[in-house]
Amino acid sequence: MTPANRMRTQRGVTLVVALLLLVAITLLGLASMRGTSMQERMSANLYDRAIAFQSAESALREAEALIAAGTAGPFDGTVTGMYPQPAPGGDDFANRWEASATIWVNASTWWEAADSDTRGKAAGAPQYIIEDLGIWPSTPDCDTVTTIASDCLKPRYRVTARSAPVAGRPAVLLQTTYIP
Numbered sequence: 587m588t589p590a591n592r593m594r595t596q597r598g599v600t601l602v603v604a605l606l607l608l609v610a611i612t613l614l615g616l617a618s619m620r621g622t623s624m625q626e627r628m629s630a631n632l633y634d635r636a637i638a639f640q641s642a643e644s645a646l647r648e649a650e651a652l653i654a655a656g657t658a659g660p661f662d663g664t665v666t667g668m669y670p671q672p673a674p675g676g677d678d679f680a681n682r683w684e685a686s687a688t689i690w691v692n693a694s695t696w697w698e699a700a701d702s703d704t705r706g707k708a709a710g711a712p713q714y715i716i717e718d719l720g721i722w723p724s725t726p727d728c729d730t731v732t733t734i735a736s737d738c739l740k741p742r743y744r745v746t747a748r749s750a751p752v753a754g755r756p757a758v759l760l761q762t763t764y765i766p
Contacts, residue, residue: 635756637707638749642758645693645712645747650764653716653743661718667691669717682715683746683759690715693747710750717744724765740765 652658661670666689669682682688690713724740742765749758 631756634707635758638709638756638758639760641693641708641712642747642749642760645714646745646760646762648693649691649714649716649745649747650762653745653764653766656766658716658743659718661716667715669715671718671720682717683748683761688715690748708750709752709755712747712749713751714745714747717746719744719763722765 649658659665659668661668663670672682692711692713694711719742721739722742724738742763744761745764746759746761748760749756751757
């Protein structure tokens with residue numbers, strides 16, 4: 587076959603193959619970009635949740651410090667965020683942290699101590715409530731003693747803290763039972 591005849595028999599197969607390879611590389615690049623952006627969003631959400639967890643934990647520690655210092659209370663419903671021992675079977679026996687009527691206290695220690703950059707990353711000031719759970723035995727063998735010593739029974743408190751509730755931001759709720 588002469589070179590002139592060879593040129594007439596080619597139909598541009600190379601162009602089609604090159605275009606198919608270009609489409610395949612483009613699709614591969616788009617899939618890679620989509621995966622990268624998804625990972626970036628996941629890491630941003632994880633970071634946002636870590637900030638929310640730290641703020642809720644700080645509110646929890648602030649409430650525990652109030653109890654330890656003896657400045658929490660009174661638990662008769664007159665102080666915001668301080669709730670009395672719930673009556674069994676009563677309306678207030680439900681989880682207060684889930685009730686819409688619950689009034690939360692804005693934690694101030696962490697919020698005021700944090701620098702403006704950290705406050706800007708958090709959704710807002712964390713909040714807490716303290717519930718009086720009454721007098722309980724302080725050690726496991728307390729209830730086996732026939733004569734209960736005065737230091738055997740101690741007050742218990744349930745402290746519930748949450749990050750600032752903001753739509754579209756992660757919410758963290760922490761709870762502890764505290765014995766001073």
